[in-house]
Structures are given as C-alpha cells and as structure tokens.
Amino acid sequence: MRVNGVDHPAPADTRLLLSDHLRHELGLTGTHVGCEHGVCGCCTVLLDGAPVRSCLMLAVQAEGHDVTTIEGLARDSGPLHPVQQAFHESHALQCGFCTPGFVMSVVGLLAQHPKPSAQEIDEGIAGNLCRCTGYASIRRAVTRAVELSK
Amino acid sequence: MTTRWFGAPVQRVEDDRLLRGRGRFTDDIDQGALECCFVRSPHAHARITSIDVSAARQMPGVVAVYTAADLPFGGVDLPLLIPHPNLTHGRTQRCLASDVVRYAGEAVAFVIAESRYLAEDAAELVQVEYEPLPVVITPEVAARAERLVHDDVPGNVAAEMVQEVGDVNKALAGAAHRKKLSLRYERGAASPMEGRAVWARWLSAERKLTVFDSTQSPTSIRGGLAVLFGLPESNVEVIAPDVGGGFGPKIMLFYPDELLVPYAAMQLGRPVKWTEDRQEHFTAVNQERGQVHEVEVGFDDEGRVVALSDDFIHDAGAYTPYGIILPIITAAQVPGPYRIPNYRVRFRDVYTNATPTSPYRGAGRPHACFVMERTLDAIAAELKLDRIEVRRRNLIPPHAFPYEVGVAWQDGNTVVYDSGNYPELLDRALVLLGPRPEGDGVGMGLAIYVEGTGVGPYEGAHVQVLVSGKVVAATGIPSQGQAHATVWAQVVADELGVDVADVEVTSGDTRRFPWGVGTFASRGAVTAGNAMHVAARMVAGKAKHIAAEHLEANPDDLELVDGRVRVKGSPDRGMPLAAVAVLANPVRYAFGGGTEAATQFAARPRPGPPLQEGEQPGLEATGYYSPPGSTWASGCHAAYVRVDPKTYRLEILRYVVVHDCGRVINPLVLQGQIEGGVAQGIGGAFYERLAYDADGQLRNASFMEFLMPYATEIPPIEIDHIETPSPLNPLGVKGAGEAGVIPVGAVLASAIEEATGMPITEMPLSPLKLYELSRSLNPG
Numbered sequence: 034m035r036v037n038g039v040d041h042p043a044p045a046d047t048r049l050l051l052s053d054h055l056r057h058e059l060g061l062t063g064t065h066v067g068c069e070h071g072v073c074g075c076c077t078v079l080l081d082g083a084p085v086r087s088c089l090m091l092a093v094q095a096e097g098h099d100v101t102t103i104e105g106l107a108r109d110s111g112p113l114h115p116v117q118q119a120f121h122e123s124h125a126l127q128c129g130f131c132t133p134g135f136v137m138s139v140v141g142l143l144a145q146h147p148k149p150s151a152q153e154i155d156e157g158i159a160g161n162l163c164r165c166t167g168y169a170s171i172r173r174a175v176t177r178a179v180e181l182s183k
Numbered sequence: 184m185t186t187r188w189f190g191a192p193v194q195r196v197e198d199d200r201l202l203r204g205r206g207r208f209t210d211d212i213d214q215g216a217l218e219c220c221f222v223r224s225p226h227a228h229a230r231i232t233s234i235d236v237s238a239a240r241q242m243p244g245v246v247a248v249y250t251a252a253d254l255p256f257g258g259v260d261l262p263l264l265i266p267h268p269n270l271t272h273g274r275t276q277r278c279l280a281s282d283v284v285r286y287a288g289e290a291v292a293f294v295i296a297e298s299r300y301l302a303e304d305a306a307e308l309v310q311v312e313y314e315p316l317p318v319v320i321t322p323e324v325a326a327r328a329e330r331l332v333h334d335d336v337p338g339n340v341a342a343e344m345v346q347e348v349g350d351v352n353k354a355l356a357g358a359a360h361r362k363k364l365s366l367r368y369e370r371g372a373a374s375p376m377e378g379r380a381v382w383a384r385w386l387s388a389e390r391k392l393t394v395f396d397s398t399q400s401p402t403s404i405r406g407g408l409a410v411l412f413g414l415p416e417s418n419v420e421v422i423a424p425d426v427g428g429g430f431g432p433k434i435m436l437f438y439p440d441e442l443l444v445p446y447a448a449m450q451l452g453r454p455v456k457w458t459e460d461r462q463e464h465f466t467a468v469n470q471e472r473g474q475v476h477e478v479e480v481g482f483d484d485e486g487r488v489v490a491l492s493d494d495f496i497h498d499a500g501a502y503t504p505y506g507i508i509l510p511i512i513t514a515a516q517v518p519g520p521y522r523i524p525n526y527r528v529r530f531r532d533v534y535t536n537a538t539p540t541s542p543y544r545g546a547g548r549p550h551a552c553f554v555m556e557r558t559l560d561a562i563a564a565e566l567k568l569d570r571i572e573v574r575r576r577n578l579i580p581p582h583a584f585p586y587e588v589g590v591a592w593q594d595g596n597t598v599v600y601d602s603g604n605y606p607e608l609l610d611r612a613l614v615l616l617g618p619r620p621e622g623d624g625v626g627m628g629l630a631i632y633v634e635g636t637g638v639g640p641y642e643g644a645h646v647q648v649l650v651s652g653k654v655v656a657a658t659g660i661p662s663q664g665q666a667h668a669t670v671w672a673q674v675v676a677d678e679l680g681v682d683v684a685d686v687e688v689t690s691g692d693t694r695r696f697p698w699g700v701g702t703f704a705s706r707g708a709v710t711a712g713n714a715m716h717v718a719a720r721m722v723a724g725k726a727k728h729i730a731a732e733h734l735e736a737n738p739d740d741l742e743l744v745d746g747r748v749r750v751k752g753s754p755d756r757g758m759p760l761a762a763v764a765v766l767a768n769p770v771r772y773a774f775g776g777g778t779e780a781a782t783q784f785a786a787r788p789r790p791g792p793p794l795q796e797g798e799q800p801g802l803e804a805t806g807y808y809s810p811p812g813s814t815w816a817s818g819c820h821a822a823y824v825r826v827d828p829k830t831y832r833l834e835i836l837r838y839v840v841v842h843d844c845g846r847v848i849n850p851l852v853l854q855g856q857i858e859g860g861v862a863q864g865i866g867g868a869f870y871e872r873l874a875y876d877a878d879g880q881l882r883n884a885s886f887m888e889f890l891m892p893y894a895t896e897i898p899p900i901e902i903d904h905i906e907t908p909s910p911l912n913p914l915g916v917k918g919a920g921e922a923g924v925i926p927v928g929a930v931l932a933s934a935i936e937e938a939t940g941m942p943i944t945e946m947p948l949s950p951l952k953l954y955e956l957s958r959s960l961n962p963g
Contacts, residue, residue, distance in 0.1 A: 048300065062211035063204015065427070067376045068461040072886035075376055103204035117202040121194065124851045127859065128664030129201030130208065130377040130427025159893040162886065164376050164428050165664045166855055167862030167923075168894035 034095045036061065037105030044092040052076040054092035055102060063103035063133045067162070074161030077134035077141075078102050084141035084160075103133035106140070116140050119178035120171075127165035135161045139175055148179060188673035188683050189914075192851040195669045196684070197662075206425040209380035209397045209458070216382060216456035217246055219444065220302035222292035222309045223463060224284035227320070227536040227879020228332070229313035231282060231291065239294055239308040244301035246451060248309065249293040249443065251281035256411060256446075261437055265506030270342040273503045274333055274534070278439045283316070285332055285501035286538050287879055288466025290439045295447050295455060318536045318879040322475050322496040325533035332501060332534035341499050342507045342532040346514060348589040349525030354490035358481025362561050366476040367945040368550040368928070370498065370873040371866075372468075373543040374891060375663070377427020378459035379468060381440050383448035393420045394445050397427070399434035400701030402659045405693045407436055408445055416697065423661035423691035430863070431543040432469040433663070434703045435504060465884035469505070470873060471543035472946075473498030473535075474513065474550045478558055481525075486562050486573040490525035493517055493554060497532045498540060505541035507532050508593050512547030512635070515590050515598050519555045520605040520631045520817060521577040528590065536879040542703060544863060545924040548634060553946055556630040556929035560936070570933070571613065574631060578605045592813060593704075594638045600815040602907040605631060608819040608841045611903050615839040616821045624828060625836065626938025629821040630926035635813040636844075636918025637709025637909075642699045644714040646675055646722050647803035650768075650776040652746055652761030654679060654686040656718070658711040659699025661691020665707060665920060666852045671715045673848055674914070678719035679726075680743030681760065698807075705816070705918025708848060710808055713912045718806030726763045726802055732788040733758060733766065760802075767802040769793035814909035816917040818842040820861070820926045824934040831950035831957075833869050833935070835898040842902065845909045845917035853919055854902060860923015862897045868928040870896065872947045 034041055036059060044054050050069075055061045055078070064087055067075035071089040078087045079101040106114040113121065116139045126132040135158060142149060142157030149157060154175045163171065200206055236248040251257035261275045280289050292309050296302035317330040319339060324330075328338040355361060382395040392414065398404055401421040409416040426433065440457045448455040459467070474497050481490040497510040510530040518526055559577065563570040579586050581604045588598035609631060619625060644658045656675050662668065672686035679686075689695045690711070691702075699711070727738040730748040734741070734756055742751050749757025765781050773779035787793070794800060823836040840857055847853050870890040874882045883889045908915030932943040941956050 046300070053299075056211075057213065060213075061204070062208075063206070065208070065377070066210070067378075067427075068886050070461065070885055070887065073376060073461075103202075107203060113199070113202060120202055121198040124195065124855050126195075126198060126201055126664075127666070127855055128375070128377070128428045129197070129206050129425060130375075132201055133204050136202065155894050159895045162376060162891050162893065163859075164374060164430070164863065164891070165859045167858035167860070167900065168897050169858045169899055170855060172894065 034098055034100055036100045037102060043096055047091065047093050049092045050088055051090040051092045051095050052087040055087060061102050061104050065130050065133060067131065072162065074138060075131050075134040077137040077161065079137055079141060082144060084138050103136060115181035116178045119174040119181055123170050123174035123177050125166060125170040125174035131161060131163045135163065135171060139178060143178060143182060149175065188676045189848055191673070193669055193673055193683055193849055194851065195666050196672060197666060197668050208377055208425045208427055209382055209395045212382045212395050214454050216454035217295050217297065217451065218299040218302050219455065219457040220294045220299065220306040221290050221463065222294065222306050222311065223467065224280065224287055224289045224291055226284060226313050226315055227287045227318045228316040229284050230316060231280060231284065231311060232314050233312045234292060235310040236292060239305040242305045242308060244297045245294065245305045246297065247295045247447065248305065249279065251277060251279040254278060256442065257281065261504060262407065263506065264436065264504055265508055267342065267506050269344045270503065270507050272336040272341045273506065274336065275504045276502045278442050286536055287881065288463065288538060293443050295451065318877065320535055320537060320875050320877060320879050322473055322498040322533055322535065325535045326496050326531060332536055336534060339534045340531050341503045341534060344514065345529040346590045347527040351490045351492050351525045351527040354525035355479065355481040355492065358489050359483050360565060361479065361481050362565055364478040364558060364561055365944060366478060366554055366557055368472050368474045368553060369947060370470050370473040371543065371871050371947065372465065372470050372873055372889065373430035373432050375428025375430055375433065378461060378464040379433060379438065380458040381444040382454065382456040383445040384454040385449040385452065387452065390414065391418050392445055392449065395422050395424055396441060397433060398423050399429045399661060399663065399703055400436065401661060401691050401693055402697065402699045403436050403701060404441060411442060412449065421693050426661055426663040429663035429702065431546060431703065432541060434701050435469050435541050461886065462884050465889065466538055466881055469541040470538050471509065471540045472550060473540070476554050478554060480558050480562065482562050485576055486566050486568050487576050488521065488523050491523050492527045494529045497530055498535050499532045500535055500537045500539035502539045503532065504539055509540060509542060509547040511591060511593050513551045515588070515592050516548045516551035517555050518588055519552060520579055520633050521555065522579050537875055544860065544921050546704065546921065548632065548925045549928050552630055552632045552926050553929045553932065557932060560933050571629065575606065575609065578609070581606065592635060594813060596812050598635065599812060600633060601909050601911050603633065603815060603817045603843060604905060604907050605817060607905055608817060608843060611841040611905065612819040612821045612839055615841065615901055615903050616837060620823055620836050622825065624825050624938050626824050626934040626936065628930040628932065628934030629819065630929035630933065631819045632926045633815050633817045634705060634922055634925060636705035636816050637810050637814045638704045638706050639810050640700060641807050641809035642710035642714045643696065643805060643807040644711060644718040645696050645803065645805045646715065646718040647801060648679065648722060648760055648764040650761060650764045650778060652685065652759060652764065654681055656686060656715060657689040657695035658714060659691065659693065659696045660702045660707055660711050663702065666849065667707060670708065670848045670852055671712060674712055674715045675719040678716065678723050679760065681746050705920040708916050709810060709814060709912055709918055712848065712916055713808035713914050714806055716914055717808055718804050721804035721806050722802060725767065725804060726760060729766050730758055730763050764802040768800040808912065811911055814845065814911045814917045816844045816919060816922055818922055820930045822930050822934050824931065824938055826935055826938045826953065831953040838898050839901040841905065842922060843905045843907055844919040844922065846906055846915040847904065848916060856919050857902055857923045858900050860921065861900050861927060862892060864924040864927025865897060866892045867924065868931045868947050869949060872949065
C-alpha cells in the first residue's frame with residue numbers, strides 16, 4: 034500500500050487493523066484510536082481521497098490503495114495545509130486527540146463540497162466526536178478553511 | 184506592570200505539533216514495549232472460587248501473567264486518597280481482586296505479551312470461576328440495606344454527614360408556604376476521547392523508573408510509586424505527555440494499571456505499555472453523578488426562601504478511593520448564589536455494585552444546581568410568580584461579599600464567596616437571550632450557579648531566562664487541552680517583558696518540576712497561574728538587581744521591556760535580558776552564548792566574591808502559590824428549547840451564557856472552555872446516561888449506545904462576560920474549566936418542563952424518558 038506517497042510492503046499479520054498498522058508498524062502515530070468500533074472518528078484517514086475509519090479496516094484491505102494520514106497533509110516544517118491552518122486560527126482543538134480525524138474528515142468534506150452550506154458542514158463533521166470544543170470552533174474552522182483554500 | 188499579554192486572545196502555541204500528527208500521547212510511545220491486557224470481572228458482585236492462568240502462561244508470546252498471589256503488594260488495599268472523619272467505613276479495592284469482586288469490570292488478572300493482540304488472546308485463556316452474590320445497584324436500594332456490598336459495612340453507608348446553618352425546623356414551622364420535592368440524577372461518564380494509558384521503563388543500572396501516564400496528577404503518581412517500590416522520589420520520573428482530555432476521572436491514584444505496568448517493567452527488564460480500550464474505559468474508569476435528593480423548602484408570600492432542608496444519598500459505587508469529596512461539594516453548593524438563611528443538609532454516601540465514583544467535570548455541582556433551581560421553579564409555580572422574579576428576590580446582593588455560607592468546603596475550610604455580581608449575570612443573560620421565539624411548544628429555562636474553584640493546597644513554578652534570552656517555565660500540573668503552555672507563557676511574558684513566543688512552558692513532567700498536586704477542580708489558572716506569576720516576578724526582581732549594578736542605577740528605577748532591562752524614562756540606558764542571564768551565572772569557562780562576559784577576568788561592577796551570601800547562580804526562580812481559600816466563579820445560563828410533541832426530539836433554539844471567572848487571561852481559551860463545557864452538559868442532560876441493569880451490568884458500554892453528542896446535537900452558544908476579580912490571588916483570576924457544564928441540566932429541565940407541561944424531576948432526560956413520562960401522566 035502507498036501511504037502518504039510512499040510504498041510500503043504488505044502487512045505480515047492479516048488480522049492487524051489498518052489503524053494499528055499505521056500507528057505501530059509504520060510509526061504514523063498521528064492517527065489516533067478512540068473507540069475501535071467506528072463511532073468516534075479519531076482514526077479517520079483518506080483512502081483514495083475519501084475519509085474512512087482505519088479501525089474498521091484490516092490493513093491488508095488497504096493493499097493496492099492510496100492512504101493519506103494527517104502526517105501526509107503538510108511537509109515536515111512547511112506551511113500547514115489550509116484545513117490545519119484554519120483549525121489553528123479558529124481554536125478548533127484543545128487536547129488534540131480527535132483533531133487528526135476531524136482534519137481528515139474536513140479535507141474529505143471540502144474535496145466533495147468546496148463551498149459547503151451550514152448543514153453540509155454539520156453533516157460533514159458529524160461522524161467525528163470531540164469532547165473538548167463543543168464543535169462551535171470546528172464549524173468556524175471549516176468556514177475559515179474554505180476561505181484559505183481559495 | 185504594563186500588561187500586554189494578559190487578557191489578549193493569543194493563539195495557542197500547542198497547536199502546530201498536534202495538527203501535524205506529531206503530538207505525543209502515551210500510546211504513541213513504544214520503544215519495543217511489551218503490551219498488556221486485563222482480565223476483568225464480568226460479574227457485579229461475586230466470590231472468586233478459582234483462578235487458573237496456566238494455559239495463558241504457556242501461550243507463545245506471553246511473557247507474564249499476574250494475579251494477586253503473584254504480587255508483593257497483592258494483599259494491600261489501594262490508598263484512600265482523601266480521608267475524612269465522617270468517612271467511617273471507607274473501602275478501597277486491591278490491585279487485582281482475589282476474593283470478592285464488587286463491580287463488573289474490576290481487575291482480576293493482568294497479561295503481558297509481545298503484542299496487544301497476543302495479550303488479548305491469552306486473556307481469553309485465563310479461567311476464573313465465580314460464585315455470584317446478590318447485587319446492589321441503585322442508591323435507593325443501597326440505602327434500604329437489604330443486601331450488602333461489603334459484609335463489614337452496615338447499611339452500605341460509607342459516610343454520613345449532617346450540617347445546619349440557622350434553625351431549619353423552626354423556620355420551616357414558621358414559613359407561610361412549604362413544599363417537598365424528590366429529585367434524582369443518574370450516572371454519566373466523562374468519556375475523554377483518549378482512554379487511559381501507561382508506559383513504563385526501568386533502568387536497573389541507574390535504578391531509575393520512568394513512567395508516562397495519561398494522568399491529571401503525575402506528581403502524586405510519582406510520590407506513590409516511590410513509596411510502593413521503596414525508591415527515592417528522585418529515582419522516579421512521571422510524565423503526563425499530551426493527554427487526550429481528562430475531565431476528572433484521570434485523577435485517580437491508583438488505577439491498578441498505574442502500579443502493574445511499572446511493576447512489570449521492573450520485573451521483566453523491558454518497557455511495558457498498557458492502553459485501555461473503550462469498552463473497559465466504560466466499566467473500569469470512575470464515573471459520577473448518581474444522587475437522590477429529598478428536599479423541603481419553606482418560603483414567604485414573595486417567594487423568598489426562609490428555610491431549605493436537603494437529605495440526599497450519594498452513589499459511591501463499590502469503593503471510596505476519593506473519599507467523600509463529591510457529596511461534600513454537593514452539600515456545599517446547593518445554596519448557590521442564593522441567600523438561604525436556614526439550611527440543613529444531610530447526606531449518606533452509600534456503596535453499590537457499580538464502578539467507583541470520583542469527580543467528573545462539575546463534580547457534585549450539576550446535581551446541586553439542579554436541586555436549587557428546580558426548587559426555585561417549584562416556588563414560582565406554587566405562588567404563580569415569574570421564575571426570573573423569584574430568583575431575583577433570592578440572589579445574594581453585590582455588596583454582600585465576602586459572603587459566608589457556613590457549610591464545609593472540600594479544602595477543609597468553610598464556604599466563603601470572595602466576590603461576584605449575581606444580579607448583573609441575570610440581567611445580562613436576559614438581554615442576551617432576547618425575545619421568545621414564535622411558535623408553539625417553546626420553553627425557556629434559566630439557571631444561576633456558583634463554582635468554588637482554585638482549591639489548594641498549592642502549585643509551584645520554575646522560570647528561567649536562558650543566556651539566549653529565551654525563557655523556559657515549568658509547573659507540575661499537566662494539561663489535557665486547557666492550553667497551559669499558552670496562558671502561562673502570557674503570564675510569564677508580562678512579568679519579564681518578553682514576547683510570548685519566547686516563553687516555552689513544560690507542564691506535567693516531574694523531571695522539570697517535581698512538586699505540586701494536579702489538574703482538577705478548575706484550579707490550574709488560579710494555582711499554577713499565580714505560581715508562574717510569583718516565580719516570574721522573582722526572576723524579574725533578580726534581573727533588576729543584577730542589571731542595576733552594571734547600569735549603575737537603582738533597581739527600583741528599572742523596568743523589563745521588549746527583552747531588555749532598562750532605566751525608566753531613559754530607554755537607551757539598558758541591557759538585553761540575555762546579557763543579564765549571562766551575568767547571573769559567574770563562570771570560569773566561557774561556553775559560548777556570550778558567557779565570556781561572566782568570566783573571572785571580565786570587568787565586574789562590585790568587589791567581593793562573584794556570588795555573595797544569599798545569592799544563587801542563574802537567572803531563575805522557583806515560586807509557589809497556596810490559596811487561602813477557594814475563589815468563587817459564577818454564571819448564568821439561559822435557553823429557549825422546543826420539544827417535538829410526537830418524537831420528543833429536543834431542539835435548542837438559543838443558548839446563552841454569561842460568565843464571571845474574574846480577570847480573563849485568554850478570551851479564546853476561555854471561550855473554548857465554555858463552549859466545550861456546555862456541550863458536555865447538553866450531552867449529560869439529554870443524551871448520555873449509564874444504563875445499569877438490576878444485575879449491575881452496564882448495558883450501553885460503547886459509543887454506539889452511550890450517545891455522546893455530535894456537532895448535529897450542539898447549538899451555537901452565545902457568550903458574554905463580567906469580571907469581578909478575585910481578591911484572593913495576585914492575578915485576580917478564578918477557575919473556568921468546569922463552569923460550562925454545571926447549570927445545563929437545570930436550564931434544560933426548566934425549559935423542557937415549560938415546553939411540555941410535564942414535571943421534570945430527574946436527569947438525564949432523553950426522548951424515551953419524556954415519552955415514558957408522558958405515558959405515566961396520561962395512561963392509556
């Protein structure tokens with residue numbers, strides 16, 4: 034599978050979750066695991082550009098696909114991706130644990146709806162749980178990301 | 184002091200690494216660690232008749248399996264953290280149960296293997312035989328004491344406490360009106376997005392134990408591990424790295440894993456890591472909120488309360504590791520912002536066969552606020568008075584501070600409100616709330632609350648100016664998202680006259696600051712914030728003293744501005760703070776960074792030894808702040824809601840908050856705390872409820888069934904502030920972490936009651952609860 038533009042050998046253990054493979058085999062610990070039953074969205078990554086929950090997939094199912102994780106959005110110390118930048122400017126993160134999942138979901142949302150309506154924003158982020166922010170600042174961040182993406 | 188950073192909406196310095204996926208949470212740390220899995224009791228109450236771990240031990244990839252019999256501390260009860268004279272029957276669990284289990288989820292065995300996958304496989308091979316015992320599951324059943332949770336605790340009562348201010352019986356007898364209410368709050372769960380995790384490494388050659396722990400109190404964990412393992416504290420390092428939310432239950436010591444993981448690392452000579460999964464988080468991490476209140480209130484014709492009696496039962500769960508702090512807080516906070524001339528409160532803290540309880544954001548206060556506000560609504564209904572007017576008539580007036588409530592507080596003092604302006608909160612909330620929306624089925628709710636924040640005993644801070652001019656600062660208490668690194672940089676930057684970007688804060692790492700208590704009870708800004716202020720001020724004083732000799736000026740005539748120490752009124756006469764840092768440390772060997780200026784043949788402004796009596800090298804200081812008592816924040820929340828008459832879906836049409844936490848350090852961070860708190864409050868009031876069945880099984884131990892709100896459930900929150908500075912601390916600040924949560928249940932209860940016309944006497948609600956209530960009121 035190709036992860037953040039780099040090819041990796043197939044996972045040896047067929048029962049390994051994609052989330053565990055990314056975190057513990059490839060060292061991409063920016064993808065977080067909050068529930069392991071597909072509800073919280075902390076483990077969201079892009080599979081061929083579309084958001085998926087990496088805790089609901091086996092790593093071997095990602096063979097032949099392009100996976101993008103939070104680490105793949107911005108170059109090492111280069112500028113943040115517009116969605117990341119918008120989250121910073123909007124104080125859309127506190128503890129930061131759900132943040133990579135939200136950012137990946139919003140990247141997916143904006144790819145589908147470059148100018149989302151208020152309802153599309155709510156629905157676009159309604160697959161991710163946040164316990165710190167109350168979502169208000171995350172909504173603001175999505176709006177800001179639209180501006181920054183222009 | 185020229186304030187530049189304090190009060191400014193400074194954007195967070197923590198964000199960059201978290202946004203790039205470079206945060207460092209405990210489970211991110213690996214270094215070849217062995218991984219673990221618990222075997223937990225499936226029964227809420229049972230006697231263990233046998234444990235067989237032989238098959239698990241023989242499984243390839245398994246390194247060790249521990250039961251209580253394998254542990255040198257297996258027979259030791261875990262610490263009772265906060266003893267109290269009224270806690271006559273305190274009980275704590277053991278690391279691993281070997282005799283009786285008292286809640287589903289209690290740890291029985293601990294498996295350590297080469298990977299988490301293998302540890303989970305092996306855990307399934309552990310054979311434990313149980314003989315089920317009768318289960319006690321609600322506080323009411325516990326109080327009836329037909330069955331016991333602990334054989335040696337009569338009546339299931341861990342503690343009983345009665346307090347009275349004035350003469351309640353006499354005042355009730357003389358009251359023009361009397362009313363009784365039965366009110367109930369059920370358990371909820373904090374549910375931080377990151378579960379708990381512990382990683383430990385033992386370096387035997389150095390006899391050094393290093394522990395990463397997603398805890399809210401690394402300093403206390405360090406103290407406890409040092410005692411348990413007989414090590415000097417200096418050989419134990421505990422670090423709370425990035426912690427993915429805490430909200431209370433991450434300050435419990437010890438959860439069994441916090442001992443077992445370090446112990447295993449010491450025994451096995453390899454790093455060991457345990458990361459909780461979400462299901463065990465639901466059963467093995469402390470919960471809160473279960474209380475049942477019987478209230479009697481006496482009031483006059485104008486709706487003024489003349490006497491209030493509250494008799495309540497607190498659901499302790501199976502053990503009382505956290506003492507009786509929760510019911511003490513509830514008892515203290517029932518009167519809230521209202522003048523209650525005669526107040527009696529009695530509580531019984533009772534054992535049940537459920538997960539133990541300890542503070543969860545709000546900690547005893549949401550229930551207290553619910554009780555008081557429901558009581559005021561009942562008075563208004565009885566007298567056919569406006570609910571707002573009844574509140575206005577009972578509020579403590581702004582000139583009454585300091586105001587003594589006269590009941591016990593959680594720090595051993597009695598409750599004294601230091602400052603506030605409650606009528607102003609109410610007035611502003613009504614303005615912000617605006618006119619009632621058009622349409623049928625709309626209800627309005629409003630609640631006013633106070634919150635004792637900034638509880639002691641103390642916190643400390645270390646601040647140092649490096650020879651580069653950059654500043655490092657550290658404190659013992661960790662952050663779980665509260666932006667400590669940003670707000671304390673603001674406090675320090677003001678005192679030292681530097682840019683906030685030049686201050687790097689470390690928090691929750693005993694290697695950098697070993698003393699302190701923890702992050703809880705809305706206390707960080709008050710305790711550690713003021714400690715930062717104290718330490719930074721000491722550094723500023725030292726900088727002036729050193730610079731004064733070189734500038735041939737009086738220290739009192741100097742100021743720290745723009746990274747320089749300079750003479751007031753003569754800004755050209757000065758020197759960089761970096762140069763002062765060099766001079767603060769007389770050296771023999773110049774090691775770069777301009778340190779040749781402090782060598783022994785360099786020009787010196789004074790005779791005598793380079794370091795004179797009482798002086799210490801380095802432009803640094805350690806300061807502490809110990810509050811004389813809690814400082815009391817306050818607020819008013821109000822809302823308009825609509826409830827669908829068929830589906831009982833809740834629609835929050837408008838939600839407003841007016842908040843007073845004294846002087847505001849960073850309005851952006853404060854807004855985030857309030858918005859997040861209200862959302863957590865809405866979840867706890869209408870969506871989330873821990874559903875135990877009669878057998879003590881938690882029936883909704885997953886995010887599929889424990890319904891935390893998504894963005895689609897949380898409305899925009901409108902926020903306004905007033906500032907009544909605290910007279911108790913130098914910064915004038917009060918805590919803000921829990922405020923958002925506290926009154927939400929009371930607000931929604933009042934609003935839903937008006938919207939539906941049905942009496943609301945319990946929390947949390949849900950569409951199903953409202954439907955059942957409707958059926959019970961209109962049978963058939």
